Amino acid sequence: MSEGGSVKRSRCFPAALLAVTALGAFNAAAQEPPLIRFGRGFAAEEQVWLMSARPELTPNQGKKYQLKQILFQANPERFQAFLAGELDGGTAPGLAVIFARAQGVDMKIVASVCLEAAGREWFSTTYMVKDDGPVRSAKDLKGGTVGVVGIKTATDLWARAGLLNASVVPDKDAKIFPMGFPGMGDAVRTGKINAGTFVEPFYSAEMARGGLRKLFTAVEAVGYDHELLDIWFGEKFLKAHPDTVRAFLADYVAVTKYYLANTAQAKRDLHKAGFVRTPLEIYLKNADWKRDPAARVDVASLDKLSKFMLEKLQWLEKPVDVRQMVDESYLPRQ
The missing domain is CATH 3.40.190.10 (Periplasmic binding protein-like II)
Structure with a gap:
């Protein structure tokens, strides 16, 4: 009886071990932070790129969210990927988001990347x-x-x-x-x-x-300073993962401030990581676009652009409510 009981116990042990292992794997998977599939561009997005080039600057990354940056050469391809369910958010000119909203696309601007601004200290296209x-x-x-x-x-x-x-x-x-x-x-x-x-x-x-x-x-x-590039997310992702977006934007604002305070070193890091292919000596001397340290959006400038698109260029069939298009509530409180 003792020997038979031992055999039964030995047979049960591997099964129990497998069950525990499977449960552990399931729990680990359940604890994985949400993945942000983020469509990026190839110009003027330095602080965005820095989040992947220097992940140690983003304390929430890997804990409250995972970030996968995907390069796109143009906005139409980026938006097509979003509509196909392949992206959760990304960067885009505010003008492009205005167009998308006019066509009923469910996306919102949540933060500023950079602006076209007058002044010798800033670059303007x-x-x-x-x-x-x-x-x-x-x-x-x-x-x-x-x-x-x-x-x-x-x-x-x-x-x-x-x-x-x-x-x-x-x-x-x-x-x-x-x-x-x-x-x-x-x-x-x-x-x-x-x-x-x-x-x-x-x-x-x-x-x-x-x-x-x-x-x-x-x-x-x-005739006025205005938003050039912004960060947007799909409305479904914002509703499903509000804390994830807040954690991402908290890191984004921190990296923006780091970039503004350590621009030369940040550019070296981006060049080394392959985000920029311009010769380093030229890249370091380049004038930069204006960037808001808190990533706040100049909503009034977007509203002006929207009206210009509608009234002067006839690019829009009807007005776009820009204030409903922007949601800064996910940014860190000032």
Whole structure:
């Protein structure tokens, strides 16, 4: 009897062990923090990239949320991925979110990344022409072509605003031509386009080459400082994981403040991690966009852009309630 009982116990032990192991694995999986699938871009998002390049700066990461950053070259692909259920949030120009909301997409802006702002200390997207060419002012673009990164993008809006300021009617008096940032410089130099759109790091690289001259900036085109890039989340994710988003944004604000206080070191870290391919010596000298340390959104500027899109460009069929589009309640309290 004793020997038989021992055999039964030995047979039961592996089964019990497997059950305990499976239960432990289940509990571990249940305790895994929610994953944020985050669609990012390739310019002006330094503090966002730093969250992955220097995760030790984000104490909540790995504990209250997991972060997977996914690179997209353009906003349409990013939004398509969101609509397909492949993203939870990401970065995008406020203008692009206005378009998305106008089409009924359930996303909200929760934080600012950077702004187009006037002042020598800030960079603003710049439209340039050949230094020795015939275009001396925006009026001279009549009959010409302006290169933008995409139709109905922020770069398109600024180009059209700059033309309208000079009484040049876009599409009638001047053409708008879409092309990538990397090819803008050569396109202007060879005469394929008469003016091009330049952001960092391409702006500094082209200025180092020489031969181009500033025509106007994004801020000069619209006449006021305004949101350039923002962080958005799907409304379903916000409702399902409010504490996750708060933890993420608490880290994001902390990293933003770190970046502003340690910009040179942060840029070195991003370059080393492969987020930036511009030669380091040029990247370190680049002027930067304005960034709010608390990541607060300039809602009034988005409202102005929305009205310009509706009234001047006829890009919207009806008004968009920008104040309902922005929700800053997930940001840390000031």
